[in-house]
Amino acid sequence: MMNVVSFNLLENGVDSIIEGMNYFISDSKTSRKYKFALLLVAHGVELILKERLARINDILIYANIDKLDRLDRNDTESLPTVSLLDAIERLKHAKVAIDPKWVMVCRRMQKKRNEIQHLRVSLDIDEAKNIVGETIDFLIPFMRDELGKDLAQLVSDSPGIKDAIADVRHHFNLHFREAYNKMRAEEKRLNEKQIEYRIDWCPNCQRELVLISGEIPNSIAKCYYCDNVHQVYICDHCKRRCINPQIDAYVDGPDDDAAVIEIVECQDCFIDRFGLRLRS
Ligand SMILES: [Zn+2]
Numbered sequence: 001m002m003n004v005v006s007f008n009l010l011e012n013g014v015d016s017i018i019e020g021m022n023y024f025i026s027d028s029k030t031s032r033k034y035k036f037a038l039l040l041v042a043h044g045v046e047l048i049l050k051e052r053l054a055r056i057n058d059i060l061i062y063a064n065i066d067k068l069d070r071l072d073r074n075d076t077e078s079l080p081t082v083s084l085l086d087a088i089e090r091l092k093h094a095k096v097a098i099d100p101k102w103v104m105v106c107r108r109m110q111k112k113r114n115e116i117q118h119l120r121v122s123l124d125i126d127e128a129k130n131i132v133g134e135t136i137d138f139l140i141p142f143m144r145d146e147l148g149k150d151l152a153q154l155v156s157d158s159p160g161i162k163d164a165i166a167d168v169r170h171h172f173n174l175h176f177r178e179a180y181n182k183m184r185a186e187e188k189r190l191n192e193k194q195i196e197y198r199i200d201w202c203p204n205c206q207r208e209l210v211l212i213s214g215e216i217p218n219s220i221a222k223c224y225y226c227d228n229v230h231q232v233y234i235c236d237h238c239k240r241r242c243i244n245p246q247i248d249a250y251v252d253g254p255d256d257d258a259a260v261i262e263i264v265e266c267q268d269c270f271i272d273r274f275g276l277r278l279r280s
């Protein structure tokens with residue numbers, strides 16, 4: 001096995017998380033700072049995932065593992081390493097147990113990270129705490145099971161960090177429970193009125209917290225977690241109401257004003273047709 005990685009991924013990852021959590025502790029009320037909390041925590045998670053890859057083989061942290069001439073010359077500083085999501089893919093291929101729900105959380109975190117970096121969007125404290133809290137909820141058991149490390153212990157020398165971590169986790173869990181309870185209450189109401197409904201995934205936050213009822217035909221549905229409003233479609237295949245359809249457009253005939261036929265299929269039918277397993 002090559003032993004070219006001299007830097008400590010785990011230590012740097014935990015440092016990055018501590019730096020990020022510090023933004024939740026400082027007194028300043030400006031919301032601009034919370035984006036840095038998310039960027040730093042995301043970076044920390046990425047490094048910790050790479051630590052797991054490096055424990056299989058150091059080479060796995062590099063992006064182009066087939067073009068590593070410089071590795072032989074010990075010139076690794078400028079070599080690009082894998083991204084957060086690629087690290088997860090590699091871990092999955094290496095049969096490292098990684099909770100599919102955490103993969104969703106990481107995707108969402110990466111999306112936010114890109115938005116912050118490229119679109120200069122801001123992030124309010126509520127959203128920052130929810131995303132960070134949820135990812136740390138998964139990071140703690142991952143570090144324990146896969147790296148034999150206790151995050152709480154690793155941050156124990158940094159004042160206030162343990163409490164800040166507990167706070168963001170609590171914040172997320174509270175928000176999730178509230179959304180879940182609201183959806184359950186609505187379900188109860190629909191059951192009592194004997195109105196058909198189904199629960200679907202929110203394409204925005206990837207949570208199964210959208211309730212689509214047949215109460216109002218061609219209605220819209222709102223996600224109880226992220227408040228996003230979605231258009232409801234009727235699936236051509238199974239005739240169920242869905243919010244995240246696959247739409248295929250066909251142009252029929254030679255003339256310019258040819259008809260465009262849209263085939264609306266729900267995610268379930270789409271999965272059936274292509275045998276894809278997008279969810280677990
Ligand atoms: Zn949502």
Ligand SMILES: [Zn+2]
Pocket residue numbers: 235236237238239240265266267268269270
């Ligand atoms: Zn369908």
